[in-house]
Amino acid sequence: xLELEAMTGAxxxxxxxxxxxxxxxxxxxxxxxxxxWTREYEFLMTSTFPLAALGPQxxxxxxxxAARGISGLGVKLTRYMKELPxxxxxxxxxxxxxxVSLPDHMPWVDLINPILTNALSRRADxxxxxxxxxxxxxxxxxSSSRLDDLARLxxxxxxxxxxxxxxxxxxxxxxxxxLGAGGLLARLRETRGCEGHSLNAxxxxxxxxxxxxxxxxxxxADEVGGGHIAIFEQxxxxxxxxxxxxxxxxxxxSIKVLQLSAERQVQRTRESDLLSALVTPFxxxxxxxxxxxxxxxxxxxxxxxxxxxxxxxxxxxxxxxxEVIKASHVHLIDRRDILIGFPHPGLATxxxxxxxxxxxxxxxxxLTDLHSRLAAQVxxxxxxxxxxxxxxxxxxxxxxxxxxxxxxxxxxGAQSPCAIHxxxxxxxxxxxLHPAIQAEAHxxxxxxxxxxxxxxxxxxxxxxxxxAAYLETNGNHRKAAERLDIHHNSIRYRMQMIRKLTGHDVxxxxxxxxxxxxLALLRMQDRQIPPSKGRNPSASRTPDRAPAPEYK
Numbered sequence: 001x002l003e004l005e006a007m008t009g010a011x012x013x014x015x016x017x018x019x020x021x022x023x024x025x026x027x028x029x030x031x032x033x034x035x036x037w038t039r040e041y042e043f044l045m046t047s048t049f050p051l052a053a054l055g056p057q058x059x060x061x062x063x064x065x066a067a068r069g070i071s072g073l074g075v076k077l078t079r080y081m082k083e084l085p086x087x088x089x090x091x092x093x094x095x096x097x098x099x100v101s102l103p104d105h106m107p108w109v110d111l112i113n114p115i116l117t118n119a120l121s122r123r124a125d126x127x128x129x130x131x132x133x134x135x136x137x138x139x140x141x142x143s144s145s146r147l148d149d150l151a152r153l154x155x156x157x158x159x160x161x162x163x164x165x166x167x168x169x170x171x172x173x174x175x176x177x178x179l180g181a182g183g184l185l186a187r188l189r190e191t192r193g194c195e196g197h198s199l200n201a202x203x204x205x206x207x208x209x210x211x212x213x214x215x216x217x218x219x220x221a222d223e224v225g226g227g228h229i230a231i232f233e234q235x236x237x238x239x240x241x242x243x244x245x246x247x248x249x250x251x252x253x254s255i256k257v258l259q260l261s262a263e264r265q266v267q268r269t270r271e272s273d274l275l276s277a278l279v280t281p282f283x284x285x286x287x288x289x290x291x292x293x294x295x296x297x298x299x300x301x302x303x304x305x306x307x308x309x310x311x312x313x314x315x316x317x318x319x320x321x322x323e324v325i326k327a328s329h330v331h332l333i334d335r336r337d338i339l340i341g342f343p344h345p346g347l348a349t350x351x352x353x354x355x356x357x358x359x360x361x362x363x364x365x366x367l368t369d370l371h372s373r374l375a376a377q378v379x380x381x382x383x384x385x386x387x388x389x390x391x392x393x394x395x396x397x398x399x400x401x402x403x404x405x406x407x408x409x410x411x412x413g414a415q416s417p418c419a420i421h422x423x424x425x426x427x428x429x430x431x432x433l434h435p436a437i438q439a440e441a442h443x444x445x446x447x448x449x450x451x452x453x454x455x456x457x458x459x460x461x462x463x464x465x466x467x468a469a470y471l472e473t474n475g476n477h478r479k480a481a482e483r484l485d486i487h488h489n490s491i492r493y494r495m496q497m498i499r500k501l502t503g504h505d506v507x508x509x510x511x512x513x514x515x516x517x518x519l520a521l522l523r524m525q526d527r528q529i530p531p532s533k534g535r536n537p538s539a540s541r542t543p544d545r546a547p548a549p550e551y552k
Contacts, residue, residue: 001043002100006114009103014089015072018096022240023071026115028108035061040069043115045102048081058084062091062099072098074111137252147173147256154249158242159235163188164253166220166227169261170330188230191217199238203247207238218246221254224261229253268329274298275341275349278394279308279401292394300339303354308388308400309367310408311348313374315382321346327377331370349404351397355390363387364420371418384408385420412523441521448518451501466494467506468519475507 001023002010012019024041032050044065051058065073073092077083084099092099102111137153147164155162155175162175163184174184196206196217205218216238220227229250231238274295282288295302313324328348332338339351352358352366367385375381386408388400403423411421452463465484470491473479477495481488495506504511 001115001118004114004118006106006111007103010074011101013075013084013099013101014092015096015098016093018066018072018098021071021096021098023115024119026112026119028112035065035070038065038068038070041071043071043074045074045076045108045111047076047079049079051075051084052080059087059091062088062097063095066092066095066097070097072100074100074102076102076104078104137248147171147253147260148175150249150253150256151175154229154231154245157245157249158231158238160238161232161234162230162249163232164220164227164229164257165189166224166257166261168226168326168330169224169257169264170333171227171257171260171264184230184232187213187215187232188217188228191215200243203250205243205246216242216246218250220250220257224254224257227254227257264329264333265326268325270298271300271329271339272341272343274300275339275351276343278302278339278351278397279343279349281398285395288395288398295339295394299336301336301353302339302351302394304391304393305354305356306391306394306397306400307352307355307358307363308391308397308404309350309352309363310386310401310404311350311367311370312384312408312412313346313348313381314384315380316346316378320378323377324374324381327374328370331373349401360422367420368418375417382416383418384412385418386411387420387422389423410520410523445518445521448514449522452498455501461494461497463494463498463501464519464522466491467498467515470495471506471512471516471519 001007002012002019022041023043025039026043026045027038028045029035029038029050030046032053034050035044038044051061054061062073075081075084089099091097137150151162151164151173152175161184164171164173165185165188166172167189172185191208194208196208199205199207199216203218205216207214207216213233215230215232217228217230220229229246231242231246274291277291278288278295282291292302313321316324325342325348328340332340332350337353337355339353341349343349352363367383371381371383374383386404386406388403388407391397391400406426407421407423410426411419449464452467455461456463462484466480469480469483470477473483477488477491481491484491499505504515506512506515
């Protein structure tokens with residue numbers, strides 16, 4: 001505005017740091033209360049007649065105008081006021097509110113008309129640019145462009161690299177992979193939860209200072225759930241004209257991410273149904289071959305050998321199970337050798353193909369990583385996993401599912417956040433799972449353990465858990481105590497109680513075999529061994545003393 005010919009001779013008296021304020025219109029005030037009819041982005045002009053009468057109220061007026069978004073104040077310092085009070089100028093400087101001395105010889109109309117003409121022209125340019133931007137992103141959506149294409153289009157408009165990230169859906173895109181998308185993505189994610197400098201509060205646009213430079217970040221639509229679009233100020237600073245580009249891009253990218261999210265939800269359902277069919281026994285091999293062919297046509301090669309893994313998801317509220325299912329797929333979406341599904345509520349099942357070089361350590365790494373990802377989404381989540389033998393071809397997958405479930409059920413009751421059990425551990429015990437002998441197996445457990453389970457139920461003691469820990473550590477009192485998180489003297493006391501109740505020395509070879517077998521059957525019959533209450537890990541480890549509840 002100050003560069004207009006009509007403003008020749010104008011001088012900035014104060015508030016120079018606010019010369020970037022937008023001006024959309026101009027008006028003249030001729031009364032002390034005339035400011036009540038002004039509006040945001042308006043440049044006010046006055047002969048100072050209404051100001052002269054304000055006296056000490058002039059400084060609060062400047063503060064009020066700045067707070068209401070008035071662009072600035074132009075004054076003619078001739079007839080009514082020769083200068084403005086220094087406190088007024090200081091307030092304008094502090095607030096970045098421009099006060100301009102206008103050329104006295106220019107009529108008001110010759111000042112207002114050029115300002116309005118210039119403002120309308122700039123506004124028209126912005127509208128034309130906005131329409132072109134909107135058209136560009138709309139055309140990209142209509143032509144079924146990828147999310148990467150939208151990122152590149154925005155990058156061309158703003159002259160800087162762009163990253164789009166919706167971590168919860170596993171959807172990311174960037175404008176130029178040569179710039180190191182992983183690094184840009186890491187810089188974007190490190191700003192999560194950090195408060196930035198607001199550039200546009202209404203649209204939640206902020207500037208963040210990351211370790212390797214600043215970036216301008218905007219949230220995607222609320223329906224997307226935590227997604228962001230970021231412009232890295234690598235080549236030039238982000239400016240007001242870039243804001244229109246970012247806001248239009250956000251709408252287009254939100255629509256695209258929602259579309260991709262819906263497609264992935266359909267894919268999750270389809271793959272879960274496919275996995276359920278693969279692990280279900282068929283009456284004849286031809287039916288199973290059809291299912292395998294359908295899986296191969298869907299992009300799952302199912303090249304052998306395979307292993308089947310089942311994971312029972314525990315300590316998760318039912319209403320949060322969808323988050324776990326989605327997070328599982330997001331984590332494994334790029335692993336084309338892994339098919340994941342949920343054939344039963346709360347039971348994740350994985351078919352891992354081409355696993356000829358996969359070791360037990362690799363399986364442990366896969367499952368512990370999966371658990372850590374899921375626990376990050378739902379804190380406190382636990383997994384109890386069973387792993388099958390290595391299977392030669394897809395026809396063996398139903399049997400592999402049975403093996404994995406036997407291994408998982410054999411290990412139930414373990415308190416590890418991610419407990420992994422192998423079919424090899426089950427060994428000959430799987431013969432005792434045959435339905436025909438379940439009644440006798442139940443009687444066997446009752447014969448050997450009922451006196452302890454009854455005592456635990458009556459006295460709220462932990463004798464069964466103690467016996468299991470004692471046998472698993474080969475009679476080592478200290479190791480058993482560490483496993484149950486109690487003092488080793490408590491183990492000694494409990495084992496004396498067990499010998500007194502049962503009349504057996506449980507480490508005698510023949511007797512130990514019976515108790516090992518009874519405890520294994522107890523787990524396999526879905527009758528979990530209750531965990532020991534133990535002690536507060538932060539408490540000092542001192543021996544229990546009767547008659548403490550530990551010794552009931």
